[in-house]
Amino acid sequence: MLAKVFPIPLKPGSQGRAEELVRDFAPKGPAQEDGTLSFRVYRDPARPDYLLFVEHFADQAAYDAHTGSEVYAKLIAGEFAAMVEDFVEIDHELVVSH
Structure with a gap:
Protein backbone atom coordinates (compact mmCIF):
# COMPACT_ATOMS: atom_id res chain seq x y z
CA MET A 1 0.00 0.00 0.00
CA LEU A 2 1.12 3.53 -0.78
CA ALA A 3 0.11 6.39 1.51
CA ARG A 43 -9.56 21.19 7.39
CA ASP A 44 -7.89 22.70 10.43
CA PRO A 45 -10.50 24.82 12.24
CA ALA A 46 -7.72 26.93 13.77
CA ARG A 47 -5.96 27.58 10.47
CA PRO A 48 -7.88 29.21 7.60
CA ASP A 49 -6.86 28.58 4.01
CA TYR A 50 -5.30 25.18 4.67
CA LEU A 51 -6.25 21.59 3.78
CA LEU A 52 -4.62 18.28 4.58
CA PHE A 53 -5.01 15.46 2.05
CA VAL A 54 -4.43 11.88 3.25
CA GLU A 55 -4.74 9.28 0.52
CA HIS A 56 -4.10 5.53 0.30
CA PHE A 57 -3.49 3.64 -2.92
CA ALA A 58 -3.02 -0.03 -3.70
CA ASP A 59 0.33 0.75 -5.34
CA GLN A 60 2.20 3.29 -7.45
CA ALA A 61 0.26 2.29 -10.58
CA ALA A 62 -3.02 3.12 -8.81
CA TYR A 63 -1.66 6.52 -7.81
CA ASP A 64 -0.49 7.16 -11.36
CA ALA A 65 -3.95 6.26 -12.69
CA HIS A 66 -5.52 8.59 -10.11
CA THR A 67 -3.36 11.57 -11.07
CA GLY A 68 -3.65 10.74 -14.76
CA SER A 69 -7.44 10.82 -14.87
CA GLU A 70 -9.41 13.41 -16.82
CA VAL A 71 -11.35 14.56 -13.74
CA TYR A 72 -8.09 15.00 -11.78
CA ALA A 73 -6.65 17.12 -14.60
CA LYS A 74 -9.71 19.35 -14.65
CA LEU A 75 -10.52 19.78 -10.96
CA ILE A 76 -7.29 19.19 -9.04
CA ALA A 77 -4.39 19.90 -11.42
CA GLY A 78 -6.46 22.68 -12.96
CA GLU A 79 -8.75 24.77 -10.81
CA PHE A 80 -7.62 23.59 -7.35
CA ALA A 81 -3.90 23.96 -8.15
CA ALA A 82 -4.46 27.66 -8.91
CA MET A 83 -5.45 28.15 -5.25
CA VAL A 84 -2.39 26.44 -3.75
CA GLU A 85 0.31 28.55 -2.08
CA ASP A 86 2.79 25.70 -1.63
CA PHE A 87 2.70 22.02 -2.58
CA VAL A 88 4.48 19.28 -0.67
CA GLU A 89 4.00 15.57 -1.37
CA ILE A 90 5.02 13.21 1.41
CA ASP A 91 5.11 9.45 0.76
CA HIS A 92 4.57 7.01 3.61
CA GLU A 93 4.71 3.24 3.87
CA LEU A 94 2.43 1.39 6.30
CA VAL A 95 4.18 -0.06 9.33
CA VAL A 96 1.21 -1.18 11.43
CA SER A 97 -2.58 -0.98 11.20
CA HIS A 98 -5.28 -1.90 13.65
Whole structure:
Protein backbone atom coordinates (compact mmCIF):
# COMPACT_ATOMS: atom_id res chain seq x y z
CA MET A 1 0.00 0.00 0.00
CA LEU A 2 1.12 3.53 -0.78
CA ALA A 3 0.11 6.39 1.51
CA LYS A 4 0.33 10.00 0.37
CA VAL A 5 0.04 13.05 2.62
CA PHE A 6 -0.26 16.57 1.25
CA PRO A 7 -0.30 19.53 3.67
CA ILE A 8 -1.65 22.31 1.47
CA PRO A 9 -1.62 25.98 2.41
CA LEU A 10 -4.08 27.81 0.19
CA LYS A 11 -4.08 31.35 -1.14
CA PRO A 12 -5.92 33.72 1.23
CA GLY A 13 -9.69 33.56 0.92
CA SER A 14 -9.84 30.36 -1.11
CA GLN A 15 -10.86 27.86 1.60
CA GLY A 16 -14.55 27.73 0.66
CA ARG A 17 -14.00 27.20 -3.06
CA ALA A 18 -11.21 24.68 -2.43
CA GLU A 19 -13.53 22.62 -0.22
CA GLU A 20 -16.24 22.73 -2.89
CA LEU A 21 -13.79 21.41 -5.46
CA VAL A 22 -12.59 18.47 -3.37
CA ARG A 23 -16.19 17.59 -2.49
CA ASP A 24 -17.01 17.61 -6.20
CA PHE A 25 -13.88 15.62 -7.08
CA ALA A 26 -14.23 12.80 -4.52
CA PRO A 27 -17.25 10.99 -6.04
CA LYS A 28 -16.11 11.57 -9.63
CA GLY A 29 -12.46 10.56 -9.17
CA PRO A 30 -11.34 8.57 -6.11
CA ALA A 31 -14.71 6.88 -5.53
CA GLN A 32 -14.59 5.49 -9.08
CA GLU A 33 -11.00 4.24 -8.93
CA ASP A 34 -10.40 0.63 -7.93
CA GLY A 35 -6.86 1.29 -6.71
CA THR A 36 -7.73 4.32 -4.57
CA LEU A 37 -8.31 2.80 -1.14
CA SER A 38 -9.12 6.03 0.67
CA PHE A 39 -9.25 9.72 -0.12
CA ARG A 40 -9.67 12.05 2.84
CA VAL A 41 -9.35 15.80 3.05
CA TYR A 42 -9.23 17.56 6.41
CA ARG A 43 -9.56 21.19 7.39
CA ASP A 44 -7.89 22.70 10.43
CA PRO A 45 -10.50 24.82 12.24
CA ALA A 46 -7.72 26.93 13.77
CA ARG A 47 -5.96 27.58 10.47
CA PRO A 48 -7.88 29.21 7.60
CA ASP A 49 -6.86 28.58 4.01
CA TYR A 50 -5.30 25.18 4.67
CA LEU A 51 -6.25 21.59 3.78
CA LEU A 52 -4.62 18.28 4.58
CA PHE A 53 -5.01 15.46 2.05
CA VAL A 54 -4.43 11.88 3.25
CA GLU A 55 -4.74 9.28 0.52
CA HIS A 56 -4.10 5.53 0.30
CA PHE A 57 -3.49 3.64 -2.92
CA ALA A 58 -3.02 -0.03 -3.70
CA ASP A 59 0.33 0.75 -5.34
CA GLN A 60 2.20 3.29 -7.45
CA ALA A 61 0.26 2.29 -10.58
CA ALA A 62 -3.02 3.12 -8.81
CA TYR A 63 -1.66 6.52 -7.81
CA ASP A 64 -0.49 7.16 -11.36
CA ALA A 65 -3.95 6.26 -12.69
CA HIS A 66 -5.52 8.59 -10.11
CA THR A 67 -3.36 11.57 -11.07
CA GLY A 68 -3.65 10.74 -14.76
CA SER A 69 -7.44 10.82 -14.87
CA GLU A 70 -9.41 13.41 -16.82
CA VAL A 71 -11.35 14.56 -13.74
CA TYR A 72 -8.09 15.00 -11.78
CA ALA A 73 -6.65 17.12 -14.60
CA LYS A 74 -9.71 19.35 -14.65
CA LEU A 75 -10.52 19.78 -10.96
CA ILE A 76 -7.29 19.19 -9.04
CA ALA A 77 -4.39 19.90 -11.42
CA GLY A 78 -6.46 22.68 -12.96
CA GLU A 79 -8.75 24.77 -10.81
CA PHE A 80 -7.62 23.59 -7.35
CA ALA A 81 -3.90 23.96 -8.15
CA ALA A 82 -4.46 27.66 -8.91
CA MET A 83 -5.45 28.15 -5.25
CA VAL A 84 -2.39 26.44 -3.75
CA GLU A 85 0.31 28.55 -2.08
CA ASP A 86 2.79 25.70 -1.63
CA PHE A 87 2.70 22.02 -2.58
CA VAL A 88 4.48 19.28 -0.67
CA GLU A 89 4.00 15.57 -1.37
CA ILE A 90 5.02 13.21 1.41
CA ASP A 91 5.11 9.45 0.76
CA HIS A 92 4.57 7.01 3.61
CA GLU A 93 4.71 3.24 3.87
CA LEU A 94 2.43 1.39 6.30
CA VAL A 95 4.18 -0.06 9.33
CA VAL A 96 1.21 -1.18 11.43
CA SER A 97 -2.58 -0.98 11.20
CA HIS A 98 -5.28 -1.90 13.65
